[in-house]
Amino acid sequence: MNPNDSDASRFRPAAADRRGEQDLDDLLVHVARGDQDAFETLYDRMVGPVYGVIRKVLRDPSQSEEVAQEVLLEVWRTAARFDPAMGGAATWVTTIAHRRAIDRIRSTTAAADREQRQVEVSPPHDEVADAVEASLDRERVRRCLDALTEIQRESITLAYYGGNSYRQVAELLNVTLGAIKTRIRDGLIRLRDCLGVS
């Protein structure tokens, strides 16, 4: 195991820093034991990011709500399978959320919808800048995204917020597959250093 994988190295949402709330990992361990109160607390802490990231990917509010509900129920059902060695609870939950959103667009959406959706992807820079509410997390991520090269920033936002595969990103940006893989990785390394998560 990487010696850097201590709790301190994990991404800590600004909201948690501010309120000094109960460690999310502990909450999840209680949830795993059937503690519904713990689940309610976890819900209140995680529903914003869960719904938010799904909404970014799917865009449609009612579909997003449906997927978010499935994700939160999955968190309840499989909490005992959470493995802290693989990352923190926040990461576990948001990874499930993002994956389920991706599953949804890659499985059911008709090709036509997909085309339509891609056209709607606004310039990534604005995606973040357009934020409704300037939270600390948003501010921190925006600042770090700003520090990337344009192609790194676009690759990462088209992939993560846009829900595109790296092949689709390569097509959208008219860059080779090899170049896109490298840009995504290089960009993530810079973001990681900027956000101080490693």
Added chain:
Amino acid sequence: MRLLRQDLHTLTGAYALDAMDSASEVARFSRHLTRCQSCASEVRGFREVATAMAFAATTEPPAEMRDRVMAAVARTRQLPPEVKTHARPRRARDTAPWIPWLSGAVATAAIAVAVFFGFTQAHTQDQLNAARAQNHTLAAEQARVEAELTQAKQHDQALAKILGAPHVTLLSQRTTKGGVAVVVLDAAARQLVVATSGLPALPAGKVYQLWLIGPVKIVSAGLLPAAQAGATTPVVATGIVKGDKLGLTVEPAGGSKQPTTTPILALPLPV
């Protein structure tokens, strides 16, 4: 294959963002991750970046959603903790003969470490360091095997992960009926590996069952596999909370929901 390998390394980013091109590519890269420590660690870091991006996208859903989720939760059964039994796989004709013995070898080594130090509860730094060094070798051994096996051996990776964790604590205690239980505890990950040696043989229809005995609740941590030459192969238990003790009882075959006999072991777990 150098080119292909390098190509694989650059996929850490796309993998962490769920932006792989196909399910088969995901499967291939997941296998690669079990062998490439630096890739796995990079993916973990990238997933935290993704987490930060999810938090940055925070949007409040309609308020009614909360009630719907809570109602669904109240009627949804949870999956039990993943208690993986490291039973010795049957010898397959087409695998190298030493591979199936690995789990047993790890258990034996863990017990050997405990016996060597002769402690009932390891606490000194020296002992921990020595145990760690030993575990390191075990993890390396495990990693070699993993390179040759496919995902079918997932459970052994869980074991390797605990044994290779940076801050494990080695605990051992005699049971009240004789025999010894050896625990490698990864407190940070709230999981442990337990193996036993010399427990009294049980009559037919009885099994040994492990428990996490907490201040509030007792939860099953699975059954001990049948002993081979007096020793049981390692079992992984997850989801330990503060105040838990590792308990062991004799139960009817198949195990019980809650202990039905007096524990013959109640080992405090410092997490």
